[in-house]
Amino acid sequence: MIGEKMLTIKNLAATVGDKIILHDLNLTVKAGEVHAIMGPNGSGKSTLGNVLAGREGYTATAGTVEFLDHNLFALSTEERARKGLFLSFQYPIEIPGVTNIYFLRAAVNAVRKSRGDEPYDAMDFIKLIKEKAKFLHMDEGFLYRDVNKGFSGGEKKRNEILQLLLLEPKLAILDEIDSGLDIDALKIISDGINQLRRSDRAIILVTHYQRLLDHVIPDYVHVLSKGKIVKSGGPELAKELEQTGYAGL
Amino acid sequence: MKTETWKYTNIKKWLERDYQTIDSYAPIIDYNELPEGVIICPLADASKQADIPSPYPLPQALEGKLKEQGFFIYIPKNVVLKNPIYITDIAAQLDDPTVLPARFQILLEENSVATIVHKFEANDANHYWRRQVTEINLAPNAQLNYYQDQNEAPTSLHTHYIAVQQGRDSQFNSFTLDNGGGIVRTDLHTKLHDVNATCHLNGLYLVKNKQHVDNHTIIEHLAPHTQSSEHYKGIVADQARAVFNGRIYVAPHAQKVVSEQHNENLLLSKQAEIDTKPELEIYADDVQCAHGATVGQLDRDAIFYMTTRGIDEELAKQLLTYGFAHEMLNSISHDEIRALFNTQLLTWFSNNQELEDLLP
Numbered sequence: 149m150i151g152e153k154m155l156t157i158k159n160l161a162a163t164v165g166d167k168i169i170l171h172d173l174n175l176t177v178k179a180g181e182v183h184a185i186m187g188p189n190g191s192g193k194s195t196l197g198n199v200l201a202g203r204e205g206y207t208a209t210a211g212t213v214e215f216l217d218h219n220l221f222a223l224s225t226e227e228r229a230r231k232g233l234f235l236s237f238q239y240p241i242e243i244p245g246v247t248n249i250y251f252l253r254a255a256v257n258a259v260r261k262s263r264g265d266e267p268y269d270a271m272d273f274i275k276l277i278k279e280k281a282k283f284l285h286m287d288e289g290f291l292y293r294d295v296n297k298g299f300s301g302g303e304k305k306r307n308e309i310l311q312l313l314l315l316e317p318k319l320a321i322l323d324e325i326d327s328g329l330d331i332d333a334l335k336i337i338s339d340g341i342n343q344l345r346r347s348d349r350a351i352i353l354v355t356h357y358q359r360l361l362d363h364v365i366p367d368y369v370h371v372l373s374k375g376k377i378v379k380s381g382g383p384e385l386a387k388e389l390e391q392t393g394y395a396g397l
Numbered sequence: 398m399k400t401e402t403w404k405y406t407n408i409k410k411w412l413e414r415d416y417q418t419i420d421s422y423a424p425i426i427d428y429n430e431l432p433e434g435v436i437i438c439p440l441a442d443a444s445k446q447a448d449i450p451s452p453y454p455l456p457q458a459l460e461g462k463l464k465e466q467g468f469f470i471y472i473p474k475n476v477v478l479k480n481p482i483y484i485t486d487i488a489a490q491l492d493d494p495t496v497l498p499a500r501f502q503i504l505l506e507e508n509s510v511a512t513i514v515h516k517f518e519a520n521d522a523n524h525y526w527r528r529q530v531t532e533i534n535l536a537p538n539a540q541l542n543y544y545q546d547q548n549e550a551p552t553s554l555h556t557h558y559i560a561v562q563q564g565r566d567s568q569f570n571s572f573t574l575d576n577g578g579g580i581v582r583t584d585l586h587t588k589l590h591d592v593n594a595t596c597h598l599n600g601l602y603l604v605k606n607k608q609h610v611d612n613h614t615i616i617e618h619l620a621p622h623t624q625s626s627e628h629y630k631g632i633v634a635d636q637a638r639a640v641f642n643g644r645i646y647v648a649p650h651a652q653k654v655v656s657e658q659h660n661e662n663l664l665l666s667k668q669a670e671i672d673t674k675p676e677l678e679i680y681a682d683d684v685q686c687a688h689g690a691t692v693g694q695l696d697r698d699a700i701f702y703m704t705t706r707g708i709d710e711e712l713a714k715q716l717l718t719y720g721f722a723h724e725m726l727n728s729i730s731h732d733e734i735r736a737l738f739n740t741q742l743l744t745w746f747s748n749n750q751e752l753e754d755l756l757p
């Protein structure tokens with residue numbers, strides 16, 4: 149419920165290869181909140197997402213991360229996902245040979261199974277997914293193509309949101325979900341995100357643009373620069389940044 | 398035994414054995430509604446064509462003693478078979494070691510069309526050597542779809558020499574699925590003798606444990622305007638080894654030949670090994686020949702992506718591996734055969750319950 153702890157990052161440092169990318173990073177996110185993280189290119193926003201999701205090659209070297217009641221780093225990537233962590237990729241991965249709808253059903257059923265819910269059979273799943281695809285104005289054809297393969301940038305982002313809607317995570321980290329979207333798509337995707345805003349769920353939006361934040365109004369805005377959070381504020385901070393840029397920080 | 402073509406496949410210990418033989422050879426041959434004039438009979442009853450000798454070495458003890466048995470399949474002029482002919486060869490209840498020499502002769506007359514599925518299986522048989530020879534003759538404008546489903550015992554030796562002669566406008570489409578066997582060596586040799594003869598050779602080898610699977614193909618373009626395409630994919634796991642050797646020969650006068658060869662491999666372990674080699678011998682100058690071979694591993698980014706969605710790492714790997722192999726099955730136009738091969742593909746995975754539940 150509102151105010152319950154969702155994610156607590158304390159003094160996090162992380163390396164990619166042997167390069168230190170994040171350091172002294174602190175961030176607390178509570179249930180019911182929407183946080184936006186902004187910041188210059190290369191400041192470490194995607195690295196943070198990758199560290200939280202447990203990507204190979206991204207190593208936390210100091211600090212702690214608590215997710216719900218768990219020590220995040222004690223969990224495998226799939227366990228994190230099953231406990232409700234979702235990362236939407238800045239550059240979603242193409243998976244040749246794996247049909248989207250089987251991938252999606254495998255994901256949804258893996259998460260359901262870990263919660264003790266019955267897995268969906270093929271028929272029920274098709275019904276569910278068609279409804280979600282329709283909500284996102286996604287052609288059903290995308291369900292039967294290989295995962296993200298040959299999808300345009302915007303189509304990939306829609307496929308990410310489709311997964312978000314299906315998996316109903318507790319904490320969603322959406323890395324530049326708005327990049328490369330046209331106005332209509334931005335509206336559709338924002339509606340999808342807003343639909344998920346709930347008192348027992350939290351969302352972190354990584355973005356460069358105010359226009360997403362006009363649709364999905366955040367509770368907090370943070371600026372990540374050179375691997376740490378250097379400024380935090382309310383929605384007005386994003387508007388301010390749009391005027392002044394990051395130069396003054 | 399030319400040593401170069403046997404560089405990677407060693408059957409020496411099989412040549413030193415003292416073999417049992419069997420008296421009767423009775424594969425199960427299944428078909429539906431055979432049109433009039435089609436002949437399927439033991440070779441002994443057929444007026445035989447010229448035999449080609451098996452190119453495989455023979456154990457000395459068997460010299461002069463090996464009695465080949467086999468079948469003759471004849472499709473008359475203008476006959477189009479609607480349903481496939483299924484040949485199921487089961488190595489059953491054999492004493493160790495046994496040699497199983499068998500020969501098929503397949504003749505398609507002008508304008509005829511047939512589909513043949515040859516299945517090799519084992520039941521309570523261990524150390525046996527299946528020595529198969531298949532001779533195929535395609536008259537002008539005949540079309541044969543030839544499928545092999547090799548599922549031999551993991552302790553066996555399987556050698557199969559397939560020699561194809563193709564007349565004008567004929568088409569030979571083959572699909573070789575290797576899903577079993579201990580040591581497996583298939584030589585598929587097709588000769589495109591006259592204009593517009595076409596062959597499409599496809600294959601999928603699924604190799605694990607200590608299996609060794611060797612596919613040697615030779616396509617000879619002996620006339621102008623002949624076409625060939627070849628696509629083999631392989632998955633090699635554990636300490637298994639696979640060999641792909643694709644030779645393409647274009648005769649000096651065989652202008653306007655179009656030929657394409659692809660071999661793609663997925664290595665699933667550090668100890669697994671693949672030796673892939675195209676051999677292009679092109680003596681005509683106005684030809685289009687393309688070839689490519691790849692050896693890769695599972696994509697770590699794709700595995701990561703799937704696990705961020707809650708999918709088990711093992712299932713993620715299976716999905717990728719299955720996807721890689723399954724793409725090959727799309728070239729099979731016959732639904733029933735594609736389903737059969739898909740089932741075979743699924744059985745290759747140990748612990749495949751989740752994968753099976755997921756797929757249609």
Ligand SMILES: Nc1ncnc2c1ncn2[C@@H]1O[C@H](COP(=O)(O)OP(=O)(O)OP(=O)(O)O)[C@@H](O)[C@H]1O
Pocket residue numbers: 164165169187188189190191192193194195196205238
């Ligand atoms: N896999 C990697 N290999 C090498 N360097 C990396 C890798 N991932 C990130 N980096 C480096 O880490 C730094 C931070 O990159 P990151 O992708 O986190 O930035 P970002 O804030 O998301 O930038 P953008 O706004 O452009 O998406 C950059 O200098 C980048 O080059």
Ligand SMILES: [Mg+2]
Pocket residue numbers: 193194195238323
């Ligand atoms: Mg980024």
